[in-house]
Amino acid sequence: MSQFWSDIVHRLQPYTPGEQPRSEHPLKLNTNENPFPPAPGVLAAIRDELGGDGARLRLYPDPTATRLRETVAAQHGLRAEQVFVGNGSDEVLAHVFQALLKHDLPLLFPDISYSFYPTYARLYGIETRTIPLDAHFAIRPDDYAIANGGVIFPNPNAPTGRALPLADIERVLHANRDSVVVIDEAYVDFGAESAIALIDRYPNLLVVHTMSKSRSLAGMRVGFAFGDVALIDALNRVKDSFNSYPLDRLAQVAAVAAYQDTAWFDRCRARVIASREQLSADLAALGFEVLPSAANFVFARHPQHDAATLAAALREQAIFVRHFRQPRIEQFLRISIGSDDECRRLSDALAELLAR
């Protein structure tokens, strides 16, 4: 009964995740999961952690995920103290909002961006100001050179897929020496330049990563923040006031194994990139306008066909894509890159619908 609710609960507008279909064999291209399984070593590492009888599950996991942080730090040329780990990057972002982005001046992010940002801002009572993307749905770096309490955006941006060059990220960092700039690199491995290289020169930079997309571990919930030790320290203070053990034992060993197999990682992302280019061409041939994507999804609209109608018609065939009822983008579909076969089934279904 809502009379029992805390005051803030009445005012929350929770994030709506993409649908997790219940149908038997869905073609699931709506939440940007990876079509390929995780590296083979992941399963072996989980089996090894479980042992014969699972006795190790009696014991709490390492609260600081030290081995994982060391593994990841080494790959990115960082020190383990510059790495924060959380239960998916959504949890990492929640801590970032609370620990680093709540100030008197408003937090800036693009009008078209990851829709969890306004949700966290409301949860933590953070004032925000949205900055419009340009007419081609690109971020204009100079628009962020105004007084603010922080800046956050994904690169590549979601759900547009458009990437910003590193020089433009640096312009934003340079103009914001007195506030934290968070670059959410959930899709960076599919074709953008990582800002991790700038961490040692910008103590105001925090880079957020996830293992859900390019490392095929959405089901394990592992995310990271990389930055100056003072920023990481703030995140640890919030984390240790919330949940000491955000990552379970299986997630920690799985994440280490996935990070160690760089050949698998490179092969899978190369295949996703190739499929993305093919799907973009196929959609363009059907008359879609496709934004240039550096992510594992494409964002496309058809000048003659309503996006919501198309999404609903696909859904009737158990094909799931994402549609956002939001100003400026309500005529777009966001389509995750599946295997070549899945992409072909999607474009065949669209071709058939357009011909009706």
Ligand SMILES: *Cc1c(COP(=O)(O)O)cnc(C)c1O
């Ligand atoms: C998918 C996504 C996340 C969340 O990833 P998880 O680690 O699965 O929580 C964060 N930011 C953006 C922009 C995303 O698209």
